[in-house]
Amino acid sequence: MLQGIRILEVEGLGPGPFAAMTLADLGAEVICVHRPNTPRTPGRTPGMPESSLLDRGKRSITLDLKDPADAGTFLKLAKNAHGLIEGFRPGVMERLGLGPEDCHAVNPGLVYGRMTGWGQDSPLAHAAGHDLNYISLSGALWYASAPGDVPLTPATLVGDIGGGAMYLVAGMLAGILKAQSSGAGCVVDAAIYDGSAHMMNLLMSIRQAGNFGVTRGANLLDGPHWSRTYACADGGYVSVQCLEPKFYAVFLEKLGLSEDADFQQQFENTVWPALTGRLAGIFASQPRDHWAALFEGSDACVAPVLNPEEAQAHAMNARGTWVEEQGMLQAAPAPRFSGQPEWTPPEIPHRGQHSEEILAKLDRE
Numbered sequence: 001m002l003q004g005i006r007i008l009e010v011e012g013l014g015p016g017p018f019a020a021m022t023l024a025d026l027g028a029e030v031i032c033v034h035r036p037n038t039p040r041t042p043g044r045t046p047g048m049p050e051s052s053l054l055d056r057g058k059r060s061i062t063l064d065l066k067d068p069a070d071a072g073t074f075l076k077l078a079k080n081a082h083g084l085i086e087g088f089r090p091g092v093m094e095r096l097g098l099g100p101e102d103c104h105a106v107n108p109g110l111v112y113g114r115m116t117g118w119g120q121d122s123p124l125a126h127a128a129g130h131d132l133n134y135i136s137l138s139g140a141l142w143y144a145s146a147p148g149d150v151p152l153t154p155a156t157l158v159g160d161i162g163g164g165a166m167y168l169v170a171g172m173l174a175g176i177l178k179a180q181s182s183g184a185g186c187v188v189d190a191a192i193y194d195g196s197a198h199m200m201n202l203l204m205s206i207r208q209a210g211n212f213g214v215t216r217g218a219n220l221l222d223g224p225h226w227s228r229t230y231a232c233a234d235g236g237y238v239s240v241q242c243l244e245p246k247f248y249a250v251f252l253e254k255l256g257l258s259e260d261a262d263f264q265q266q267f268e269n270t271v272w273p274a275l276t277g278r279l280a281g282i283f284a285s286q287p288r289d290h291w292a293a294l295f296e297g298s299d300a301c302v303a304p305v306l307n308p309e310e311a312q313a314h315a316m317n318a319r320g321t322w323v324e325e326q327g328m329l330q331a332a333p334a335p336r337f338s339g340q341p342e343w344t345p346p347e348i349p350h351r352g353q354h355s356e357e358i359l360a361k362l363d364r365e
Contacts, residue, residue, distance in 0.1 A: 001337055002028040005176065008074075008081040009058070010065070011035055014131075014156065015164035015192065016087035016115040017054040022169050023083075024057035024346075025333035031077060031358060032058045033065070034351045051350045053330055061359070062352035065096050073359070074098055079106040080365055082179070083172050087115040090125050100187045110185040111175035115168050117159075119191030131159035131192070138163070140196035143203065146228060147217025163196030218269065225275035226251065226266065229305060236288025237305035238295075240279070251300040255282065 005028040009020040017032075024030040032055055061077075063070040075098065078084055084103060086093055093099045100112045117134045118124040124137075135141045135158050136151075144151040144158075153159075171188035179185050203221075206212040211220040221227050226248055227241045242251040248266050249258070257263045262278075265271050283291060288304050295302035306314060308329055312322035321332055325345035332343050 001340070002026045005029065005083070006031070006081045007172075008077050008084045009033065010084075010086040010088070010093075012087035012115070014087070015160040015168065016085050017052065018161055018165040019113070019115065019168040019172070020058065020085050021054045021056060022165065022333070023172065025343075030058040031081075031354075032060050032349075033074060033077070034060050034062050036062045036064055036352070051348050053328060053348060056330070056348045057346035058349060059354040059358060060349040060352055061355045065098060071097055073362070075103065075106050076362055077358075078103045078110060080362075081107065081110060082176050083111040083113060085113040085115065085168070085172070089116065090114075090120045104185055108185055109179045109183050111172055111179055111188060112185065113168050113172045113175075113188040113190065115164060115190050117164075117192045119193060120187075120189045122191070122193070131156050134192040135159040135163065135196045138193045138197040138200075140200055142214075143216060143219070143222050147223070158199070159192045159196050162199055163194070164190060164192040167195035167198070223269060224266075224272050225279050228276065230280055230283035232283055232288040232291060233285060234287035234289075238283060238288060238291045238302055239305055240302050242301040247299050247301050250298055251295075251302065254294055254298060254300050254302075 002023060005023070007020060007023050007028050007030045009016070009030055009032045011017075011032060011034045020030050020032065063074055065071050065074060078098075094102075103110050103112060114120060116125070117129040118127060132141070132153075135153065140158055140163065141151045141153060144153045168188065168190035171190055175186045175188050203212055206220060213219055217223050220243075221241075225240075227243065229237050229239045231237055240251070242248040245266060252258045252260070252263055262271055262275060291302065292304040308322065311317065312324070312329065320343075321334075323330060323332060323345055326348065328348075330345060
């Protein structure tokens with residue numbers, strides 16, 4: 001879908017590489033500028049591999065951006081790119097002589113994507129932080145977890161990926177479309193703080209309707225017995241979220257509770273805690289797969305909680321969502337497009353694998 005689009009990526013961690021991988025999944029040519037293959041720099045996160053799943057489908061060149069000659073090569077690459085992605089703290093690329101003004105001087109139509117936690121211009125712009133910190137301050141963490149539990153979300157998904165990488169992808173695509181019609185590039189300031197707050201607007205619309213307040217565990221989606229996760233006899237879990245009355249009725253019928261007067265009060269919040277306790281006892285009486293089989297294919301809105309390996313083995317994976325390639329479990333690109341060839345996992349390059357090829361092509365351009 002993005003054939004003919006070239007993205008230049010500066011090696012980073014987390015949401016920036018994920019955004020670039022997503023653009024590569026969509027067909028863009030992505031050139032990742034990796035640091036030279038030297039012993040790891042002190043202070044970098046331990047345990048990160050020299051080749052990463054997030055580099056799939058990209059080409060790799062090694063450049064030392066502190067070296068004037070390599071910085072010059074970087075600018076030559078930027079001259080022929082539609083977009084650029086970097087994830088340093090504000091000011092780092094400028095000090096290297098590779099900031100937006102430097103790059104726009106050689107390529108006015110370049111879309112310069114900047115991925116940070118706090119944004120380019122904010123009271124915390126130069127402070128360190130991570131996924132959990134950004135979504136804590138943005139408000140996106142507030143409703144996570146059950147009442148009485150400490151707020152906790154799936155690692156990286158709400159902040160780094162949802163509020164960060166995906167907003168950067170949307171911004172890059174919008175900027176590229178604008179540049180194609182106007183010839184003028186732009187700077188995309190993608191802050192995880194902003195994106196995770198923006199994702200709250202669906203809940204804000206529910207609050208506007210009077211169905212969602214500030215108190216955790218007392219709202220339409222985080223308080224009812226029919227909107228939570230339950231532990232099963234074998235230590236597994238099932239999720240329940242049958243919001244609509246017609247789906248709730250199926251849920252009760254499957255459990256033999258259709259005639260129970262208490263369970264008939266679906267939206268009466270005073271009975272939610274007691275009914276949650278009753279359901280907890282019911283689900284704890286059988287293993288997870290018993291409940292999965294009971295509810296499978298119904299409109300009760302109940303599903304087992306699977307780990308990625310179990311998801312790969314589940315019947316839903318007939319879509320080929322989870323695949324294993326090069327001994328690595330990975331998810332296929334999303335969304336899907338008609339008229340496109342079937343996806344197969346592309347090569348994951350090692351650091352600097354395409355340096356000579358990229359430089360030779362650059363000399364010809």
